[in-house]
Amino acid sequence: FSPLMSVVRHSVVTLPTPVNISTWWNFGSLLGVCLAIQIFSGLVLSLHFTAHTDLSFYVVIQSFGDVYYNWWFRALHANGASFFFIGLYLHIARGMYYGSYVFKEVWSVGVVILLLVMASAFLGYVLPWGQMSFWGATVITSLFSALPVIGSDVVIWLWGGFSVDNATLTRFFGLHFLLPFTVAGLAGLHLFFLHDQGSSNPLGVSSDFNKVVFHHYYVLKDLVGACFFVGPLLALVYFNPWLLGDPENFIEGNPLVTPHHIQPEWYFLFAYAILRAVPNKLGGVVALGVAVLILLYMPFSPRTSIKGLSFYPWGKVMFFSLIGVFILLTWAGAKPVEEPYVVVSQVLSFLYFSYFLLIGPLTRIQDKLL
Amino acid sequence: MAGWTVGKKVLATALGMGATGGAGLYVALDESVKADLTLHPPKLPWSHKGPIDSFDHASIRRGYQVYKQVCAACHSLKYIPYRHFVDVFMTEDEAKEEAAEIMVRDGPNDIGEMFDRPGKLTDYLPMPFPNSAAAAYANNGAVPPDLSLMVLARHGGEDYLYHLLNGYCDPPEGVELGEGQHFNPYFPGGAIGMAPPLYTDIIEYEDGTPATQSQLAKDVITFLSWTAMPEHDERKKFGMKAMLVLIPFTALCYYKKRQYWSLLKSGKYVYNPKKY
Numbered sequence: 001f002s003p004l005m006s007v008v009r010h011s012v013v014t015l016p017t018p019v020n021i022s023t024w025w026n027f028g029s030l031l032g033v034c035l036a037i038q039i040f041s042g043l044v045l046s047l048h049f050t051a052h053t054d055l056s057f058y059v060v061i062q063s064f065g066d067v068y069y070n071w072w073f074r075a076l077h078a079n080g081a082s083f084f085f086i087g088l089y090l091h092i093a094r095g096m097y098y099g100s101y102v103f104k105e106v107w108s109v110g111v112v113i114l115l116l117v118m119a120s121a122f123l124g125y126v127l128p129w130g131q132m133s134f135w136g137a138t139v140i141t142s143l144f145s146a147l148p149v150i151g152s153d154v155v156i157w158l159w160g161g162f163s164v165d166n167a168t169l170t171r172f173f174g175l176h177f178l179l180p181f182t183v184a185g186l187a188g189l190h191l192f193f194l195h196d197q198g199s200s201n202p203l204g205v206s207s208d209f210n211k212v213v214f215h216h217y218y219v220l221k222d223l224v225g226a227c228f229f230v231g232p233l234l235a236l237v238y239f240n241p242w243l244l245g246d247p248e249n250f251i252e253g254n255p256l257v258t259p260h261h262i263q264p265e266w267y268f269l270f271a272y273a274i275l276r277a278v279p280n281k282l283g284g285v286v287a288l289g290v291a292v293l294i295l296l297y298m299p300f301s302p303r304t305s306i307k308g309l310s311f312y313p314w315g316k317v318m319f320f321s322l323i324g325v326f327i328l329l330t331w332a333g334a335k336p337v338e339e340p341y342v343v344v345s346q347v348l349s350f351l352y353f354s355y356f357l358l359i360g361p362l363t364r365i366q367d368k369l370l
Numbered sequence: 371m372a373g374w375t376v377g378k379k380v381l382a383t384a385l386g387m388g389a390t391g392g393a394g395l396y397v398a399l400d401e402s403v404k405a406d407l408t409l410h411p412p413k414l415p416w417s418h419k420g421p422i423d424s425f426d427h428a429s430i431r432r433g434y435q436v437y438k439q440v441c442a443a444c445h446s447l448k449y450i451p452y453r454h455f456v457d458v459f460m461t462e463d464e465a466k467e468e469a470a471e472i473m474v475r476d477g478p479n480d481i482g483e484m485f486d487r488p489g490k491l492t493d494y495l496p497m498p499f500p501n502s503a504a505a506a507y508a509n510n511g512a513v514p515p516d517l518s519l520m521v522l523a524r525h526g527g528e529d530y531l532y533h534l535l536n537g538y539c540d541p542p543e544g545v546e547l548g549e550g551q552h553f554n555p556y557f558p559g560g561a562i563g564m565a566p567p568l569y570t571d572i573i574e575y576e577d578g579t580p581a582t583q584s585q586l587a588k589d590v591i592t593f594l595s596w597t598a599m600p601e602h603d604e605r606k607k608f609g610m611k612a613m614l615v616l617i618p619f620t621a622l623c624y625y626k627k628r629q630y631w632s633l634l635k636s637g638k639y640v641y642n643p644k645k646y
Contacts, residue, residue, distance in 0.1 A: 019634055044543045061449050064601055073603070121605070217630060220627040220631075223623050223627070227619065227624075228620065229615065229618035230616075231616055231620060233619075235613070238608060238609025239606065241605070242522060247527075250522040250523035251519075288390070
């Protein structure tokens with residue numbers, strides 16, 4: 001065990017860590033906690049789940065009354081997913097604000113983790129086979145038909161048939177089970193690359209002259225962060241477990257009845273708004289993909305003299321405007337496709353993409369002016 | 371921004387406030403003119419709504435009586451077995467007696483025949499129609515939905531269902547209803563296939579509670595809340611216990627963290643330039 005314990009020791013005990021990293025640096029460990037919660041609760045749920053279109057909905061509902069504490073695991077898993085995305089978005093926002101993307105390998109692996117977690121969340125939402133599960137699966141898998149030439153064949157291949165049906169559900173279950181372990185492996189790689197260079201810090205300068213050991217300082221700080229993060233999660237689980245959910249998903253999936261408003265969970269609404277903002281199907285799909293993949297561009301954006309936006313006032317204005325745009329896109333994604341929401345989504349989508357393209361040049365201008 | 375003139379600061383502040391005010395105005399206007407044309411149900415003070423409020427189990431029992439004598443004619447509760455009643459609003463013997471009132475198709479027996487037998491605790495509440503086609507035929511083309519999860523399956527939950535049951539009225543001028551339809555402003559679209567199901571004294575409660583229309587609605591919806599959330603009471607009880615542990619634990623962790631960090635936080639960096 002000695003080489004393994006040595007790796008663990010160097011990662012969480014004696015790891016030299018900057019003394020001045022703030023609460024925004026807690027989200028890395030919090031995401032690890034979220035992943036552990038999701039894997040643990042998901043494993044328990046899978047013991048009582050049957051992936052079949054005739055049985056899934058029934059089995060999930062029955063488990064509330066018949067399997068001891070299965071309601072707890074389901075509420076924890078469903079709300080844990082929401083908190084996972086809260087942590088992800090705040091973690092990425094920290095990275096964007098403080099210039100963590102200069103760690104190219106860490107950042108790239110992080111974007112891959114984000115994509116896999118999004119995929120995993122989408123696949124998992126289909127499993128209870130409610131109305132929103134079925135129709136969400138139909139809408140999102142149908143997007144692939146926009147691919148030129150091979151589009152319709154790809155969709156049939158994904159579905160395992162000519163519509164979203166049992167074959168789709170069973171493969172989604174298999175993939176949903178597999179992906180989190182891939183994410184766990186990538187998280188290890190993410191940490192490996194990070195520990196190669198060491199954490200950044202809010203000032204954006206080198207922290208090599210002032211570091212402390214990870215244990216006890218950051219073990220305790222991360223523990224406090226976990227308590228403040230898991231507390232609201234458990235409060236939701238116990239006192240209002242379906243607050244963030246959609247009532248439509250308590251109706252069994254029916255291919256003959258389309259819900260009035262098909263929409264994903266809140267954490268995908270910003271991307272959904274961008275998808276629907278483009279009047280062209282392929283254009284919408286490309287915009288959806290680019291909305292997430294544009295993060296990969298950040299390490300290649302023009303570098304500034306000082307890492308991060310702490311000392312760039314107009315950069316800060318742009319960053320917090322992006323936060324506002326993100327929140328408004330989330331709101332717009334829940335609205336029906338009617339005026340004025342269409343125009344609002346289009347304007348917001350333009351502003352969203354503009355940030356990534358303009359932030360580098362704008363901050364470089366400040367460098368030159370000073 | 372530290373080097374800005376007063377004028378620039380005032381302008382930036384005004385712009386920020388204007389943007390915030392504009393956003394607020396937009397939200398207010400959006401809220402006032404909803405995209406859908408359905409009347410939204412006002413909130414009601416349900417006795418089980420608070421974070422430490424349990425179900426009113428006497429109300430669940432009365433609600434089951436309302437369901438059985440009024441709603442069960444058309445609506446199923448296919449996810450609810452009789453055994454779930456035990457220790458919630460019936461004793462085991464009462465639940466067995468209740469189950470025994472129905473006849474259930476079972477089999478095959480030793481000679482390979484299907485037979486009917488009295489219900490047991492393990493049986494589910496009976497379906498009023500053999501299939502959805504029969505349900506639609508008997509109800510003017512509309513299939514009465516299963517009620518097991520209805521409280522969770524509709525926006526507004528209990529409030530929506532209560533106002534739906536009590537909100538029937540004459541259609542406004544100009545609204546045309548189809549054959550067999552009724553007007554209800556809370557139902558999406560306004561035209562509902564279900565006739566007003568409840569009216570005062572439609573049933574007589576076992577426990578002598580006056581069976582007013584609002585009482586009937588309140589009880590049946592409390593019952594349906596239980597069918598949708600059978601874990602409700604246990605969940606909140608567990609939650610209170612969890613908070614009783616989590617809050618002091620968080621405080622303790624926070625104290626230890628501050629204690630360990632106090633050495634670093636109270637440190638002072640002094641620059642002593644080298645004297646040549």
